Amino acid sequence: MAGLTAAPKVLPGLPFAQGLQEAAGAGFLLYCTAALAMLSVKFWFLLRNAGGRP
Structure with a gap:
């Protein structure tokens, strides 16, 4: 260990x-x-546009 x-x-x-x-x-x-920021933006857009299309 000493070595x-x-x-x-x-x-x-x-x-x-x-x-x-x-x-x-x-x-x-x-x-x-960067990955966390991109995922956050993706989920933000997903939640923002959740009621727009059926």
């Missing part, structure tokens, strides 16, 4: 990988927000 805790300080690409992970997390949150 696993010391390994991240030695790996040369770790800061780059952490940056990619942060960017991926931000992208996922942006994707979820």
